[in-house]
Amino acid sequence: MLKSSNLGYPRIGANREWKKTLEAYWAGKLDETQLTSQLENIRLDHLKLQLSKGIELIPVNDFSFYDHILDTSAMFGLVPERFSYEGGVVPFSTYYAMARGDKGAAACEMTKWFNTNYHYIVPELNGAAPTLTENRPLKAYQEAKEKLGIEGKPVLVGLYTFLKLSKGYEPDQIDDKIEQFLPIYTQIVQELAQEGVQWIQIDEPILVTSITKVDLERIRRIYTALHEAAPELNIMLQTYFEAVDHYEEIISLPVQGFGLDLVHGLEQNLQSIKKFGFPEGKTLGAGLIDGRNIWRSSLESPLQLLKELSEFVPYDRIVVQPSCSLLHVPVSTKPETALDPVLKEALAYADEKLDEIVLLVAAASGHEGVEEKLKNSRSAVEALNASQSRNRVEVRQAAANRDSQPSTRTSVFAKRQVSQQEKWQLPFLPTTTIGSFPQSPEIRKARQSFRKGDWSNEQYETFIEEQIQIWIKLQEEIGIDVLVHGEFERTDMVEFFGEKLNGFAFTLNGWVQSYGSRCVKPPVIYGDVEFIAPMTVKESIYAQSLTNKPVKGMLTGPLTILNWSFVRDDLPRNEVAFQIALALREEVEALEKAGIEMIQVDEPALREGLPLKKAKWDSYLEDSILAFRLSTSTVKDTTQIHTHMCYCEFHEMIDAIRALDADVISIETSRSHGELIHTFEESTYELGIGLGVYDIHSPRVPSVEEMVSMIDRALQVLDPALFWINPDCGLKTRGIEETVASLKHMVQATEIAREARSVAN
Template sequence: MAQSSVLGFPRVGPMREVKKALEAFWSGKSSAEELQKVATTERLRTYSIMKEQGVEIIPTGTFSLYDHVLDISATVGVVPPQYANSGLNELDRYFAMARGHQKNGVDLPAQEMQKWFDSNYHYIVPEFTEDSTFSLQSTKPIDDFVEAKKAGYNARPVIVGPITLIAIGKVGAAAKSESFDTMTLLPKLAAVYGELLAKLSEAGAEWVQIDEPVLCLDRAASLSSEFKQTYESFAKAAPKLNILLATYFGRLDKNLDFVKDLPIAGLHIDLDRAPEQLDAVLAAVKDKKTVLSLGLVSGRNIWKTDLTAALATAKKAIEALGDAKRVIVASTSSLQHTPITTANEKKLPADVLDWFSFATEKCAEVATLAAALRDASSASSILEANEKSIKARRDFEKNSNPAVRERLAAIKPEDYNRKSDFSVRSKVQREHLKLPLFPTTTIGSFPQTKEIRAYRARFTKGDISSEEYEKFLEDEIRDVVKRQEAMGLDVLVHGEPERNDMVQYFGELLEGFVFTQNAWVQSFGSRYVRPPVIVSDVSRPTAMTVRWSKFAQSLTEKPMKGMLTGPVTILNWSFPRADVSREIQARQIGLALRDEVTDLEQAGISSIQVDEPAIREGLPLREEDHTAYLKWAVESFRLATSGVTDACNVVSHFCYSDFANRQIMESILNLDADMVSIENSKAGAKILRTFRDVKYSQDIGPGVFDIHSPRVPTSEEMYERIVAFTKVLDKSNIWVNPDCGLKTRTWDECTKQCEAMVQAAIKARKELA
């Protein structure tokens, strides 16, 4: 009969135990042994949760202390020479690759991070050169499997596939040529994977899940021979091991033509993101013995699954294949993109909480579907309750705000455009702001200290009054402004002490969102966020940031930036509604922000930053879907920012974006921002050449230091980066800033980093003027 499975599980711990253990280890307050003890406890806890919910096939190897991509890189030896030859032990080297290392005479920057396909999860980018060699340097996948097997679980090891690993990697700095084709390394890498698979088989694994989400991209169509050769080599290396090839986040499309003939025992497909692919997949595998894993329960959203509809899909697959044993009911992807359990939510109204399904509940949904396929009567009461819950949510969604929809319908073409072109605006703004060459600024946030978090918690609990809390925030802003003036920065920010998160903060002040207490989702490493949930039409009942920006400006003669999160980022970093399009939701948020932007300017704020780091991650995986998405994404930003005068300096910020993508670059041009700041400290001039090639004429602030690392680069190191910028860009258009916000750094770290940055800018003014 059909079995149940999930592709992975959150790794933070029910109350963020792993985050706390990591940060204690990094700060020197606990040992490596204590950290590993917590890791073992949480791994076994996740297996237990899945089994208790009824999941029959338990994934292993998905738990990570930082990043599953970094895990497989460390396992098969994708380790750049500077880390391999650092003299650090295995764990310290692992964390050096993730977040840098600067002590005991060892000075290593962190490796680059990028977004995992179209999710808000960041992975550590693998680096390759012509001289890369690979070897099995860790037994983590084997150890995790053996641990689960000994504990009595029906375990299936999970590893990121070699073709995806290379495809999401980059040419390392030590390469002889930037155009080096990294895929030429595949045979050497595949041989090490083959060794790993053989050892898993020897350890007793009967199945292994190999994740190849690259198969949902257009570029995979050119890799058919690479897939054929690689997976044939796997069949020879581990002939007794059944391979489940896992795809997710999109559709196979034409890649199915060669995937169906690979020597694999099973194929997993995402039927939430791409339900239309089912018929083609069924036709392709019908006459084979291939087991089909059906991704019916979303690993990306928090809504309850429509179990009746999912059950109908599973029955269709069984009927087409003729054997229920050839079907696995599964989550669409790893559940790491969802919170752990609704049981931790104590403040949501019961009727609202009933709409949701987090990782633990999704495990139960998968198990319910498998049970219903075996015996419909055994799950009848659950299916009936689920149907009532789905209907209740649909009924609520219909009762949206008609005023918001009417305003959206009344938008005119001129609402998307600034009053003048940048060539006119820039002259007005330079006169108004009176900035030096290479003006310095930061991206917005400064350290969220323990004291700030403690005061916020006390205010949330009602232990202090609004007046006490606001007085505390004013004192924090005074301190931040004084610190920035002492650093010598040119354009200041208020530091955002009132904000818990760059999306959650705005969601809490907008109509149409609901919020959780403990629905944490991993962004990277020990960084977790609680995405808001959009449940109805979005509007702004009152000003959100004006009070704090206006107060901060009153403390200084220097320009103060207003700080907002853009409409597409708010959408992409929230869990969106399921009943209306993402386009409608983005435009509604854009209208709400438009009111805030104009209010900020009227309050005397002459520079307003509207961050859109998530435009890239919302980009559909297939190129044919790009144009429509980018059109409404750009228009949503312009809707938010086009209501101000020429004197207002509109800024946007981007990190982890795909600037090599021509459509992305054209979209950034079309935003018509006066200045964009970008994450660039680890990219050198490569990204900037792309800006030059598309004739980008507005101002740009390439990051000169990595904010995810505690490492403090020297001012000379930053100066050399500025010099490199001037070889690609017009110096009159260059701003100097960090890669991103500084909320995760300590004051000691970011003060030293910013002071070095200012000194670098001062030297550049003298030397390059």
């Protein structure tokens, strides 16, 4: 009959034990033995919980010491030459240096995991040939079996996905890379088969992107070799995040199972099954529960879908599972005692999603005693849909009439730039930062005291003003040209705004991993989004009163708020984006009215919402451009609109970024500076731009010489008159000393660049 399965469990722990353990180790409070022991306890607790829920196929090797792609690189001994590594199992010191950098070497590049907000460490393949340093899936399987009696399902990143996500080789070298890595993959599966492993989950999410017929031939070669190496091992070829385009070719591969996303890729995947059927004797991993969002399922739709699937695949060859790893959702709703009961009942985090999977299997299998649970699920969803928060008529109408709203600046950029330079009189190569400054333990403690009610509003505001004073003075002393107030009143760049808008809710423990130990607590957009009152004006006015230099107003853009939130699933996402955009426009206008006429509307997450299939890009980008311009187009010519983007493959969307019509864009590029510069060798960008000159994700303080080199390289292809100097991103997570030192170096590097060009001219 039907079986239940999971694809991956959140690493962070119910109370972020994982995060705290890593950070204690980095701070020198734990040694390697203590680190290993504590992480093992967390890992085993996660396995025991899934077992207690009734999950039959429990994933192992989905746990990580930082990132699963970095784990895979380390397993293959892929350590760049700049790190000291002499072969064998990669030590923790080297492993974490690759992720975070150290005094002698810059960290490896980090970028988004497909279209999610999770970041992975990009493998570098231009060093030594790969070798199997340790069979991590095998070790994870042995641990689960020996210590818990669990017959686990090892998880392994697929070879083709791993190569496509790597850097350090030319596209025409991929066949050579396959030949290098394939013997290692065959060794892994052979050792798993010899150990008696029944199923292995090989993740190939690259298969849902726009791949070619040549790609398919390579994939066939890979899986034919794996099958021949271990014919007795059942391989579940797992896809997620979208539908498979080349369905007919994929299901002909010599593997025993195919995992399909039947939530985000439902329509196309289901049509493919109905058109081409499903191979006899193979198992379907049916991703029926949304692994990327937090909403409870009424279960009626997935139950009906199971019935439809049973016409093509018998129940004894269907495995019910989430649409993807549960890495992307929080752990449990149990701590959410402060939420409105109607909303809380409509939520499902990782633990509740496991319950839904088990309930689906029971209901579809005709087990008794499930009717009441199914009724409760349906009632919870219906109650939220009927709530007033989801039925604000004026908000719905305004978003629907978006085409009649202003979405174009009064003048073109060339004219605006002249007006803005006359107004601001900025120096050549102006310097600025992205917005936030270090959130010290003192700041976090103050915020906690205020939220608990131990501090009055007056006490807290006085404290925030003191921090603003300190950092305005510091910025002036360092010599930065365009200042920021530091965002000390903000816990998170999305949460802060959501707390001040209608339609948002905030959880107590809804943490998810963003990168490494960095966890975020996304807001929940559960209702119609509506502006209430100015959100940032007070702090911005105060900061500007302390200096004669311009201070930027700092807002988070509509697409980033959308993409970094858990978004209601009863409306199209673009409708929600337009609601947010119209609310933000009122804030932009309030800032301008208050005399804040440099306004940064950050869109670091714009690209991560980009559909995985290029055929869908145009529609998403058109909506994104419109949403941004709805937010920013009603200001005067002299009001300078800035924006910021993170790890953006600029070459893929340069036209769309240009169409945002922001006066200045800053881009997070220090870990992939050369690749971005190459884009400008082929394309002209005629608006203001700042390429991040140092990596803020590392505690390392870069030298002046490094920054000068980055500036010089950029100015070979960009107009110096339009170029800004800035760090990669906000500085909230950095220490005070390293931040001040790095910014001083940045200003010194700018002065050198200015002088060099002054002499040259």
